[in-house]
Amino acid sequence: VQLVESGGGSVQPGGSLTLSCTSSRSSSTTYCMGWFRQAPGKEREWVGTINDSGDISRELSLEGRFTISQDNVKETLYLQMTRLKPEDSGMYYCAAGPRRLTSCGGQPCSTCTRSSDDYTYWGQGTQVTVS
Numbered sequence: 001v002q003l004v005e006s007g008g009g010s011v012q013p014g015g016s017l018t019l020s021c022t023s024s025r026s027s028s029t030t031y032c033m034g035w036f037r038q039a040p041g042k043e044r045e046w047v048g049t050i051n052d053s054g055d056i057s058r059e060l061s062l063e064g065r066f067t068i069s070q071d072n073v074k075e076t077l078y079l080q081m082t083r084l085k086p087e088d089s090g091m092y093y094c095a096a097g098p099r100r101l102t103s104c105g106g107q108p109c110s111t112c113t114r115s116s117d118d119y120t121y122w123g124q125g126t127q128v129t130v131s
Contacts, residue, residue, distance in 0.1 A: 045059075
């Protein structure tokens, strides 16, 4: 599985960017596609994920500004970012990995997690600078 991000750059506060992540993957091996970001000196943090059912989870603090989508034909994951703030600056990574077993209401289920440790494949990252 190879993941390649693109679309990063420098924008002024309030600006917009759309990141893309193209993947070469087998649908039988990966079920979760996610975006993470990491600012200098800080830990990598989860931005959001989309699973093989098309269900999207997003960091609540980014609701209304960040949108995750994917084009299955092009095998491309997108992160649309609007009203960018200086604190959104950092390296943005695309990641892919399998669902993890957990419990849902007492019943076994599988889900995409927020933990970077649960993602097997990573892109090289694309830099976003808001200033």
